[in-house]
Amino acid sequence: MGMFKRFQLWKINKHRTEAFSDGVFAIIVTLLVLEIKVPPLNDHTSSQELLDALVGLSPKIISWVASFFFISVMWVQHHNLFRMSEKIDYGMVWLNDIFLLFICFMPFPTALMGEYPHNRPAVLLFGLDVTIASLVQVWMYYYVAKNYLLSHYDQKNVMRNVKRSFMLAPMLLIVATAVSFVSLVLPYIIYLIVPFFFLLPFDEEKENL
Amino acid sequence: MGMFKRFQLWKINKHRTEAFSDGVFAIIVTLLVLEIKVPPLNDHTSSQELLDALVGLSPKIISWVASFFFISVMWVQHHNLFRMSEKIDYGMVWLNDIFLLFICFMPFPTALMGEYPHNRPAVLLFGLDVTIASLVQVWMYYYVAKNYLLSHYDQKNVMRNVKRSFMLAPMLLIVATAVSFVSLVLPYIIYLIVPFFFLLPFDEEKENL
Amino acid sequence: MGMFKRFQLWKINKHRTEAFSDGVFAIIVTLLVLEIKVPPLNDHTSSQELLDALVGLSPKIISWVASFFFISVMWVQHHNLFRMSEKIDYGMVWLNDIFLLFICFMPFPTALMGEYPHNRPAVLLFGLDVTIASLVQVWMYYYVAKNYLLSHYDQKNVMRNVKRSFMLAPMLLIVATAVSFVSLVLPYIIYLIVPFFFLLPFDEEKENL
Amino acid sequence: MGMFKRFQLWKINKHRTEAFSDGVFAIIVTLLVLEIKVPPLNDHTSSQELLDALVGLSPKIISWVASFFFISVMWVQHHNLFRMSEKIDYGMVWLNDIFLLFICFMPFPTALMGEYPHNRPAVLLFGLDVTIASLVQVWMYYYVAKNYLLSHYDQKNVMRNVKRSFMLAPMLLIVATAVSFVSLVLPYIIYLIVPFFFLLPFDEEKENL
Numbered sequence: 001m002g003m004f005k006r007f008q009l010w011k012i013n014k015h016r017t018e019a020f021s022d023g024v025f026a027i028i029v030t031l032l033v034l035e036i037k038v039p040p041l042n043d044h045t046s047s048q049e050l051l052d053a054l055v056g057l058s059p060k061i062i063s064w065v066a067s068f069f070f071i072s073v074m075w076v077q078h079h080n081l082f083r084m085s086e087k088i089d090y091g092m093v094w095l096n097d098i099f100l101l102f103i104c105f106m107p108f109p110t111a112l113m114g115e116y117p118h119n120r121p122a123v124l125l126f127g128l129d130v131t132i133a134s135l136v137q138v139w140m141y142y143y144v145a146k147n148y149l150l151s152h153y154d155q156k157n158v159m160r161n162v163k164r165s166f167m168l169a170p171m172l173l174i175v176a177t178a179v180s181f182v183s184l185v186l187p188y189i190i191y192l193i194v195p196f197f198f199l200l201p202f203d204e205e206k207e208n209l
Numbered sequence: 210m211g212m213f214k215r216f217q218l219w220k221i222n223k224h225r226t227e228a229f230s231d232g233v234f235a236i237i238v239t240l241l242v243l244e245i246k247v248p249p250l251n252d253h254t255s256s257q258e259l260l261d262a263l264v265g266l267s268p269k270i271i272s273w274v275a276s277f278f279f280i281s282v283m284w285v286q287h288h289n290l291f292r293m294s295e296k297i298d299y300g301m302v303w304l305n306d307i308f309l310l311f312i313c314f315m316p317f318p319t320a321l322m323g324e325y326p327h328n329r330p331a332v333l334l335f336g337l338d339v340t341i342a343s344l345v346q347v348w349m350y351y352y353v354a355k356n357y358l359l360s361h362y363d364q365k366n367v368m369r370n371v372k373r374s375f376m377l378a379p380m381l382l383i384v385a386t387a388v389s390f391v392s393l394v395l396p397y398i399i400y401l402i403v404p405f406f407f408l409l410p411f412d413e414e415k416e417n418l
Numbered sequence: 419m420g421m422f423k424r425f426q427l428w429k430i431n432k433h434r435t436e437a438f439s440d441g442v443f444a445i446i447v448t449l450l451v452l453e454i455k456v457p458p459l460n461d462h463t464s465s466q467e468l469l470d471a472l473v474g475l476s477p478k479i480i481s482w483v484a485s486f487f488f489i490s491v492m493w494v495q496h497h498n499l500f501r502m503s504e505k506i507d508y509g510m511v512w513l514n515d516i517f518l519l520f521i522c523f524m525p526f527p528t529a530l531m532g533e534y535p536h537n538r539p540a541v542l543l544f545g546l547d548v549t550i551a552s553l554v555q556v557w558m559y560y561y562v563a564k565n566y567l568l569s570h571y572d573q574k575n576v577m578r579n580v581k582r583s584f585m586l587a588p589m590l591l592i593v594a595t596a597v598s599f600v601s602l603v604l605p606y607i608i609y610l611i612v613p614f615f616f617l618l619p620f621d622e623e624k625e626n627l
Numbered sequence: 628m629g630m631f632k633r634f635q636l637w638k639i640n641k642h643r644t645e646a647f648s649d650g651v652f653a654i655i656v657t658l659l660v661l662e663i664k665v666p667p668l669n670d671h672t673s674s675q676e677l678l679d680a681l682v683g684l685s686p687k688i689i690s691w692v693a694s695f696f697f698i699s700v701m702w703v704q705h706h707n708l709f710r711m712s713e714k715i716d717y718g719m720v721w722l723n724d725i726f727l728l729f730i731c732f733m734p735f736p737t738a739l740m741g742e743y744p745h746n747r748p749a750v751l752l753f754g755l756d757v758t759i760a761s762l763v764q765v766w767m768y769y770y771v772a773k774n775y776l777l778s779h780y781d782q783k784n785v786m787r788n789v790k791r792s793f794m795l796a797p798m799l800l801i802v803a804t805a806v807s808f809v810s811l812v813l814p815y816i817i818y819l820i821v822p823f824f825f826l827l828p829f830d831e832e833k834e835n836l
Contacts, residue, residue, distance in 0.1 A: 440643060440647045441650055443647060444648075444651045447651060447731060448654040451732060452658070456735075456738045459743065462746060468743065468746050468748050487724075494717075497643055500643075
């Protein structure tokens with residue numbers, strides 16, 4: 001933590017960190033679709049065979065949509081986090097890199113879940129990756145609030161909100177794990193619903209930028 | 210809609226939303242070419258065999274060019290939409306995400322149409338994706354006009370233009386579906402022609418940025 | 419051309435056009451490496467077998483390096499072109515899209531040339547793509563000068579330079595085609611040398627931004 | 628070197644060079660994960676078989692994490708380098724392109740090392756690529772200091788620091804080569820540890836941007 005103290009001496013170009021992160025978000029969100037491969041057909045002109053093949057691709061399509069919205073939500077929160085920060089430091093850059101590591105990993109669990117939708121570890125690896133990414137993001141909010149990097153926000157209020165609101169994400173994913181023992185369809189439903197809880201930024205203050 | 214009301218309380222960094230969207234557009238437009246694979250040759254040095262193989266790739270190349278121009282047109286319109294907006298809110302960010310979902314999906318119908326050029330559902334899925342993306346974009350124009358986010362534009366005029374000009378896109382694609390029952394070459398022609406109707410932004414006002 | 423006249427009434431956000439183009443350049447330059455695949459080995463721990471396999475990959479690596487520098491040169495010229503322009507219009511955006519179409523196509527001829535280094539059409543398709551991209555770029559320089567979009571540059575001087583300097587690119591590539599009938603090694607050498615002629619921007623005026 | 632002299636007459640848009648580089652960094656860091664492929668399973672629903680397959684993927688996952696952090700470190704240093712520069716010139720743009728060439732190559736040695744973790748040349752090619760990229764970056768720091776492109780930094784101090792601090796990178800990688808003759812596990816450990824030495828920018832001056 002003494003090392004983290006030193007990090008704060010270094011000013012970082014917030015714009016480039018955002019640009020790098022936006023690039024990563026944009027690429028991950030688009031790479032995901034590459035896992036939905038053109039299905040092989042015996043009769044290239046058969047409508048019926050193609051439609052059946054498309055139905056067979058539905059687990060991959062659902063995995064893709066769930067991933068897309070999770071990453072979109074992460075982007076919105078990331079955007080919000082950086083908007084709340086007046087400046088960032090080296091500690092923040094490295095937390096951001098750890099966060100991006102788990103975002104970059106997303107195509108793998110997404111593909112795995114799409115390929116083996118009835119295999120528990122495949123379904124839960126997706127939830128695990130999202131949970132860790134969320135927790136690192138909570139840590140980033142906390143770090144920003146703790147280290148007085150906020151702009152026009154009440155530190156105590158933000159820290160209280162961070163603790164309260166964000167425990168939700170891991171909790172819902174723990175639920176996904178629990179219900180997976182009942183049926184492997186349930187985690188899918190949870191993965192599709194959870195993003196809606198994060199449509200709005202967690203901080204309720206109405207400020208005008 | 211009450212939820213959408215709340216969204217408007219949140220200011221969004223327009224620049225980052227543009228950067229994220231530009232990243233997605235740039236990646237999709239480049240990923241498309243990955244579907245054009247190097248053809249296997251029996252005789253690696255045979256010019257004739259290679260040229261024949263390249264002719265065989267022509268449906269994929271046409272699919273790729275059609276996709277490229279559709280996405281370019283979408284980018285130009287997206288650019289125009291954000292230029293017309295003075296500011297954006299959370300509702301706009303989520304409409305934008307839904308729009309990008311259908312843009313991100315493009316490589317799949319493009320590859321499918323390139324692989325099975327004589328299969329109706331493959332040819333129409335491309336049109337369907339483009340139509341939905343267009344409609345979400347109309348909705349975004351409408352949303353911007355409706356919610357007083359415009360800069361230096363007459364709200365009524367924009368809303369009238371939105372309703373008039375943009376009904377065209379889905380209509381032309383409905384035509385593509387209809388003519389596909391006559392011949393599967395016709396939708397291709399329509400897909401290649403439609404982008405030209407959108408070379409210019411729909412709004413005719415001459416303003417100086 | 420009357421249509422092009424109308425294009426000029428529309429102001430375009432130069433920054434977003436640059437951002438979109440930079441995204442495309444960055445992605446193409448990185449996608450190219452994906453064609454260099456990990457070679458299959460019989461003995462996974464054999465150094466000798468791996469080194470032999472790496473030597474076998476050399477045509478792909480040379481193709482990749484040639485592509486990388488061509489696209490870097492294109493980027494430098496693109497950067498220079500936009501720096502010389504005070505503003506851009508719709509005609510410019512569409513010329514830029516046509517230019518990017520041929521840049522986006524690059525991974526295909528690069529892979530083709532890497533796979534079939536002793537097949538003339540494969541080697542020449544690379545040259546053809548680069549030539550067309552160069553010619554569209556000349557057209558863009560010309561368009562900017564012709565339509566009074568220049569900033570702090572003498573129009574006549576720029577137009578004269580455009581005509582003189584840029585005829586070079588296609589000419590060198592015509593030479594590549596000619597020498598390919600002597601030996602297919604010669605075009606490779608030309609592809610690797612040509613970029614060096616464009617290390618510096620063509621316009622010799624010393625202005626301070 | 629006379630040619631390099633001329634390069635300095637040309638002003639370059641620093642922002643676009645950063646944007647292009649950020650794009651390349653973001654794409655490389657995300658492309659790396661594509662090498663971690665979904666493993667084939669005999670029994671699609673077997674948890675045990677999937678977990679075993681995931682353990683078998685561990686060399687690829689370790690390669691990926693090592694690559695991710697090396698590229699992150701390179702990005703942080705690149706960011707620092709451009710922050711220290713008041714302006715950049717053509718010589719800098721081309722050094723940057725050579726630097727990016729070796730960054731763009733990264734997915735290949737990463738995949739090679741992940742596929743053949745017990746093959747010395749595969750393990751060392753990774754180290755070689757990182758070393759060359761580091762050395763080009765040292766050259767860039769040196770170039771910036773030498774050519775009076777610095778902003779608010781003492782030239783002599785920076786040049787002394789460049790020489791001292793950065794010899795470390797190649798040295799540690801020479802060690803990786805040496806220890807690879809003892810055991811091929813040791814280079815992995817070094818690859819994972821080295822990035823931590825570069826968490827902080829090398830220049831100790833505390834300036835406020």
